[in-house]
Structure formats: structure tokens, C-alpha cells
Amino acid sequence: MSVVQDRRILYFFEAVKLGSVRAAADYLDVAPSAVSRQIAQLEQELGSPLLERHRRGVKPTEAGDRVLHYYRQRLSQQEVLLDSLQALRGLQSGSVVLAAGEGFIDGLAAPLSRFSELYPRIDLQVNVCGTNEVIRQVVEDEAHLGLVFNPPGDPKIRSHAHTQQPVCVAVSPDHPLAKETAPLPLKGLDNYRLALPEVSYGIRQIVTLAEHRLGITLKPTLTCGTFAMLKRFSMYGGVTLMPTFVMEEEIRSGHLVALALQSEVFSSPETHLISRLGRQLSVGASRLLSMLLQDMTAFKAQP
Structure with missing residues (x-):
């Protein structure tokens, strides 16, 4: 492809990445009409519509996805070339x-x-x-x-x-649950002060899957977006769920203990x-x- 087409692909790429033609124009420091014109010319040259326009912005068509894949591959290959030349210099x-x-x-x-x-x-x-x-x-x-x-x-x-890396129950050594030796059921953990991560976390998604399978809904005392807070909460008498690698230092220092959970949902992550x-x-x-x-x-x- 020519240099002109490369520039057009760049405009198209930024419009998709940023979600709108106007945002791409602001980022590239050009007029929105210039971005629209370059994308229209690219669509004409390739013979396919590349963008779907909606009230909230733009998204790529199937043909647009293929152009994006090409462009990302080319950028990646360029990076590898430059990196290999740098490697020659150590x-x-x-x-x-x-x-x-x-x-x-x-x-x-x-x-x-x-x-x-x-x-x-x-x-x-x-x-x-x-x-x-x-x-x-x-x-x-x-x-x-x-x-x-x-x-x-x-x-x-x-x-x-x-x-x-199985998901475990994390509690302080003096918590009543710490004495349990058999795997714990998920049901009833919210009888204690239960803390869970936000829904964007993989652990919370595992808990949600287990809830659906068991037909239960846990009611956590605390929901937060940081493991540091979840671990602290458990050290001070609460209960949370996480894999052992997340609390390795706390287990080693004796501040937390990890207890197994029932269900393959928690043993297979x-x-x-x-x-x-x-x-x-x-x-x-x-x-x-x-x-x-x-x-x-x-x-x-x-x-």
C-alpha cells in the first residue's frame, strides 16, 4: 500500500480506537472533515464500507476489522524489526x-x-x-x-x-472458620462479614458462577476494587475469597490462613x-x- 493509503488507515485506526471521528481529529490535530474524507477515500479504494456510524460514535464493519488486523500486524512487525536491530546493540x-x-x-x-x-x-x-x-x-x-x-x-x-490456582477462603488465624479442616461450602459465608471484589474481577465472576449453580445469592458486607483492602478486612476478622498466590506474604507471615472451598468451580481456575x-x-x-x-x-x- 502507498504512503497515502497508510495515512488513511491511520485515520481509520484512530477513529475506531477513540470511538468517533471527532475524537480522532482532536488526537491527530486535524479537522474532522479531513478524517472523514480520508476514511471515505480508503473505503472507495478498498471497495468496502469500513465504518458503521451510530449516535454514540463509530465501530468497524467486518471488512473494517480485517483492515484493523492488517494495520496492527504491520505495526507489530515494525516494532519487531526495530527491536531486533536494537538487540544487535545489546x-x-x-x-x-x-x-x-x-x-x-x-x-x-x-x-x-x-x-x-x-x-x-x-x-x-x-x-x-x-x-x-x-x-x-x-x-x-x-x-x-x-x-x-x-x-x-x-x-x-x-x-x-x-x-x-484454586480460589480459597481467606481468614485470620483466630477466626472461627480457621479451625475447619474440611472444604467449606459457599452457602453461609455471608453469615460472617464477607468481602468480595468488584464484578470486573475474575474472582467475582467465579463466585457469581458458583452462586448460579447453587441457586444462592451472597450478600457481602463489603465490595471493593482492591485486594489490599480485602486482605486487610480479613486480617481484622472478616472473610474474603482469593487464590493463595495473591496472599502469599500474608500466609507466610501468619496474618492469614487459606481454607479450601467445596465445588469444582473454585478448584479449577x-x-x-x-x-x-x-x-x-x-x-x-x-x-x-x-x-x-x-x-x-x-x-x-x-x-
Whole structure:
């Protein structure tokens, strides 16, 4: 494709990414009419409508999706080329973006520190967000890699590694439930002060699935969007649900204990390290991937 067409694809790409022609024009610092004109010319050249316009903005047609896939692939290949040239100079520059669920944060300190020591000129960025947002960033090439817990199936992502990480009940050692030795039923946990994460979290989605299967509805005392608060709440007499890798330090220090839950729904969830299917990872992203798998408890099987 010509340089002119590349520019037109860029205008189309930004309109879809930002949700409207006006937003794309603001971002590109051009008039909205210029963006509309370039997209119209691109549609004429390709012989297919690429955008559907709605009151709330624009979205791609099936043909538009294919153009977006081409453009993302080309950007990815360009990045790999530049990165391979940098690798010849010993990874002197570049960047790696990692999107991760909040539950992975405690386990990231060691591998990220080791990576930055070995490759101090590589810029690292970590985006902390919910499961669905991690997947979106990976699929749309905003992040090279993603760390997710129990993600929904998506044909656009590739899982480089996955490990079973059961969801457990987390309580303080002096909580009445801490004496239980058999797996606990989900029903009745809200008789205690139960705290649960928000619906965007993979754990809450697992709980919702279990509720549907059991025909119950839990009424949590606390709902919040941070694992730090959930763990603190449990240390002070509450109850919450999470995999052990999220509370590894608290278990080691004796502040929390993990208790098994009944139901396969809670024993089967997995952690996944993902990238977009078909994306060739840069040298920097590939080396970070290896370090994450080596160092993170989230990718070590539970005994």
C-alpha cells in the first residue's frame, strides 16, 4: 500500500480506537472533515464500507476489522524489526508494556526488578486493571503481555502458560472458620462479614458462577476494587475469597490462613500469561515473559 493509503488507515485506526471521528481529529490535530474524507477515500479504494456510524460514535464493519488486523500486524512487525536491530546493540533501548490484574502485583516486584537490572535502557510500563481490560489492551496491542486470572475464552489471545490456582477462603488465624479442616461450602459465608471484589474481577465472576449453580445469592458486607483492602478486612476478622498466590506474604507471615472451598468451580481456575494471537513479541517482551514464568508464584502449581 502507498504512503497515502497508510495515512488513511491511520485515520481509520484512530477513529475506531477513540470511538468517533471527532475524537480522532482532536488526537491527530486535524479537522474532522479531513478524517472523514480520508476514511471515505480508503473505503472507495478498498471497495468496502469500513465504518458503521451510530449516535454514540463509530465501530468497524467486518471488512473494517480485517483492515484493523492488517494495520496492527504491520505495526507489530515494525516494532519487531526495530527491536531486533536494537538487540544487535545489546538492547540499548525500547519499551515493554505489561497489563496485569491487581492480584499479580505483589509477585511482580522480583521479576521486574531483575529485568530492569539486566536491561536498564528498556522502559517498563505496568497497567493494573481488571480481567476484561487486560484482554482488551492485549488484543488491541496496547500491551505486549497480559497477566489474567481465569479469563474468558477469546480466539484473539494466545496463552503462553497457565497454572491451576484454586480460589480459597481467606481468614485470620483466630477466626472461627480457621479451625475447619474440611472444604467449606459457599452457602453461609455471608453469615460472617464477607468481602468480595468488584464484578470486573475474575474472582467475582467465579463466585457469581458458583452462586448460579447453587441457586444462592451472597450478600457481602463489603465490595471493593482492591485486594489490599480485602486482605486487610480479613486480617481484622472478616472473610474474603482469593487464590493463595495473591496472599502469599500474608500466609507466610501468619496474618492469614487459606481454607479450601467445596465445588469444582473454585478448584479449577487458572492464571494465564497472554499475548495477542499472531503477534511476534519483541526481544524485550520475550525476555520479560521468560522471567515472569521463572519467578512468579502464580505460575507454580499449588501443592
